[in-house]
Amino acid sequence: MRGSIFKRFGIKLTLNDPRWGHNPKGDHKAQEGRRPGEGGGPPDLDQLWRDFNARLNRLFGSRGGDGGGPLRPDARGAGITVSIVVAIAILIWLASGAFIVQEGQVGVVSTFGKYSHTTGPGFNWRWPYPFQSAEIVNVSQVRTAEIGYRANVRNKQPQEALMLTDDENIIDIQFAVQYKLKDPVAWVFNNRDQDEAVRQIAETAVRAVVGKSKMDYVLYEGRDKVAVDVHNMMQQLADRYKLGVQIANVTMLAVQPPEQVQAAFDDAVKAGQDRVRLRNEGEAYANDVIPNARGKAFRLIQDAEAYRSMVVENATGNAARFSQVVTEYAKAPAVTRDRMYLDTMQEIFTSTSKVMIDTKTNNNMLYLPLDKLMAQAAGEGAKSGPVQPHPQPPVQSQSAVPAQDAMQTMESVRSRDLRSRDATRERERESR
Numbered sequence: 001m002r003g004s005i006f007k008r009f010g011i012k013l014t015l016n017d018p019r020w021g022h023n024p025k026g027d028h029k030a031q032e033g034r035r036p037g038e039g040g041g042p043p044d045l046d047q048l049w050r051d052f053n054a055r056l057n058r059l060f061g062s063r064g065g066d067g068g069g070p071l072r073p074d075a076r077g078a079g080i081t082v083s084i085v086v087a088i089a090i091l092i093w094l095a096s097g098a099f100i101v102q103e104g105q106v107g108v109v110s111t112f113g114k115y116s117h118t119t120g121p122g123f124n125w126r127w128p129y130p131f132q133s134a135e136i137v138n139v140s141q142v143r144t145a146e147i148g149y150r151a152n153v154r155n156k157q158p159q160e161a162l163m164l165t166d167d168e169n170i171i172d173i174q175f176a177v178q179y180k181l182k183d184p185v186a187w188v189f190n191n192r193d194q195d196e197a198v199r200q201i202a203e204t205a206v207r208a209v210v211g212k213s214k215m216d217y218v219l220y221e222g223r224d225k226v227a228v229d230v231h232n233m234m235q236q237l238a239d240r241y242k243l244g245v246q247i248a249n250v251t252m253l254a255v256q257p258p259e260q261v262q263a264a265f266d267d268a269v270k271a272g273q274d275r276v277r278l279r280n281e282g283e284a285y286a287n288d289v290i291p292n293a294r295g296k297a298f299r300l301i302q303d304a305e306a307y308r309s310m311v312v313e314n315a316t317g318n319a320a321r322f323s324q325v326v327t328e329y330a331k332a333p334a335v336t337r338d339r340m341y342l343d344t345m346q347e348i349f350t351s352t353s354k355v356m357i358d359t360k361t362n363n364n365m366l367y368l369p370l371d372k373l374m375a376q377a378a379g380e381g382a383k384s385g386p387v388q389p390h391p392q393p394p395v396q397s398q399s400a401v402p403a404q405d406a407m408q409t410m411e412s413v414r415s416r417d418l419r420s421r422d423a424t425r426e427r428e429r430e431s432r
Contacts, residue, residue, distance in 0.1 A: 053081075097128040104140030106184045109133070115185055137184040142248060145199045147206065148174035153254055162258065163207050169215040170261075174254040175227070177202045177234065179245045186244030197243060202250075205233035219255055227252050 100123055101107045107119035111132050119134070126132040148161035153174050161172050179198060181187050191197045209229045210218055218226055231250040238245050257265040329336040 093128050097126045097132070099124055099126070099134050099136070101136055105136050105138050108135050108137060108184055108188050110135075115189060118185065135188055137181060137187060139181045139184055142178050142180055143195070143198075145177040145179070145195065145202055146174075147177065147199060147202050148172075149253075160203055163210045165210055165215045165218060166212055167214050170258055171210065171215055171218060172254070172256050172258050173206060173210065173218075173252070175202075175206065175230075175250060175252045177250050178248045179238075180248055181244055182246040183242075183244030186242050190242045190244065194243065194245075197241065198238070198245060201234055201237045201241070201243075202230070205230045205237060208233060215257075219257075223252055223255060 099107065101119055101121045103121045105121060107124055109116045109119060109126050109132055111127070112130075113133075116132065124134070126134050147157075149156050156172075156174065161174055163171055163173055165171055177198065187194055206226075209226055213222060213226065227250045231247055234250070235247045238247065256262070325336065325340070
């Protein structure tokens, strides 16, 4: 320290100095009269210290001795020197309390380890150590906690990734949690290892959610729901432990069975998919066949009911008609019998193509093939279609005249028979 002070005030201290090693108990006047370079010993340190004090006294305006005599050591000068050194040390100590907080950061100041106040971005000052200390916390940074892996999904951590599901299956999960700080004071003072606390909370939450779910649910349809449940449970645990964090997002990176049983699990999944496919095909076939069968059964039932109704109604009508005929027959048996005969013959003749000709009258009449003519007319109508825009009037041939005569003859015979029957009935009524 003395060497630095000597250098500052221009005092050179070297081994070649002729005053090095001079006897301090010698004559002071002889020492003053000796010129530099005389003698072979090193300089006297006490003499150098006295010269240094003299220079300080000259610098601050205090001189020792009288007139222009040589400077003498003074206790006051030594005190001033010590004061200056102490003042410089105090200034350096006070300057160590200054710190700068960047944008998006917060400075948390504590006094003797207890929270004092929070500072914002910019230049700030606190009492130096050991009175106060400051910790700068980045509140705008999005932090990430990795569970089940480190830095890369391939770098797995089995002690974190392997979990047990509700159906007693083991599943391998790697996911990442993104969070921000919402309370820097709680983040600094409430927990010792904050990042590890967040990682443990995430692992606890995902184990709790997976332990209540089936393996297929976690792997397929419930993957997003599991991430949402983990997010909510993590936020609840963080608030309970007063971590001062806000969970931003939970991302499932890899959800799969363990590698040792991956092949067997793939086979089981394929079998399950085949089972679902076959079941769907069976349900589709059943949905196609069963409605058709039900429709056919319903149609048959309706046809049977309609046939039953028709038979019952016909039977009822025939019974009623028979009852009426019996009543009329009881009144006039012959007339009723003849009427029934005529109605039956009319019904028979209307559905046949035969022509009955009375040969007793000896009419010279040609027989026309009416059945063939009717069939030919029906065939021509089917070829020409149902609509004929310009129908032609039928041309009467010479064979149509005898046919008309035959029809007239039949009508006359029929009318004569009817008259004879009526006369017979009248005679029967008169005889009665």
